[in-house]
Amino acid sequence: MVDDGNGACIIHPRVLDQMRLNDKIVPRCITLTGFNNAIERTSVEITLPVLTGGITLKTTFHIMDQAAIYNAIVGRPWIHLMRAVLSSLYQVIKFPTLWGIFSIHGEQRTSRECYCIAMDSMTTQQNKDKEKEA
DSSP: OBOTTOSSOEEOHHHHHHHTOGGGOEEEEEEEEOTTSOEEEEEEEEEEEEEETTEEEEEEEEEOOSOOSSSEEBOHHHHHHHTOEEETTTTEEEEEETTEEEEEEOOHHHHHHHHHHHHHHHHHHHHHHHHHHO
């Protein structure tokens, strides 16, 4: 997910587990304010190469172990370094490359399907947690 209102790039630890990159994690404490004005603290981060449109950019992600429907969120640091322009209306990201302007188009149907799967998964997990408590 790309979020131009987000001042940090965030990744979920399960992604790093799946990629077997836990040895690349470095300690760094920062405080982030969430979308709901909740304060979240992170204690570790990782720098990963992000390949987009033929451009590889080393991007620092803060690792947050929160319920999320996304694997990672790239925020303003990545957007600015890519010199990207976002349009939420047209669901497109455009940025310059050596070969011209590159466009990434969002897929609304896929986004909705992922959201539904994530919500079902979170509901199932919450029900399991309630059963354990009972």
